[in-house]
Amino acid sequence: DGMLAEFGEVLRGVEFRAPSVPVVSNVSGVVAADELCSPEYWVRHVRETVRFADGLDTLRGLGVSTFLELGPDGTLTALADGDGLPVLRPDRPEPLTAMAALGGLYVRGVEVDWAAV
Structure with missing residues (x-):
């Protein structure tokens, strides 16, 4: 306050x-x-x-069925009942976690512009 x-x-x-x-x-x-x-x-x-x-x-x-957590950790992802993906994790390299999140989106049916990636 x-x-x-x-x-x-x-x-x-x-x-x-x-x-x-x-x-x-x-x-x-x-x-x-x-x-x-x-x-x-x-x-x-x-x-x-x-x-x-x-x-x-x-x-x-x-109609949203997948959530991307853009914060510094995946804390809120757990609250999304399995519908969330963290982009960053404090104990992992950013490129690795960002690509894992993109892969997770892809396998959930979200269209990813791989040429842009």
Whole structure:
């Protein structure tokens, strides 16, 4: 709580733009829009309960069946009930884990542009 006012002040100096792809909010658990462009939203994001399971339910309702975790570890992947793949792992080389994630996407039926890879 002690950092929230200062964090909000820093955010007031940030230029926000509406997302060009749909974003599911971890504050509400649903697809977000203009609220992502306010400093107040991001202060709430720091302080309020993370609605990760609700977000997964929203995405599944939209037809998403595979999730890629882009964070520094695979911690949240385990919460995706077998539908998640981690891209990075702290104890493995990044190229190896990125290629393993692409391979995992491929075997799940996700189209991968191998020429670009």
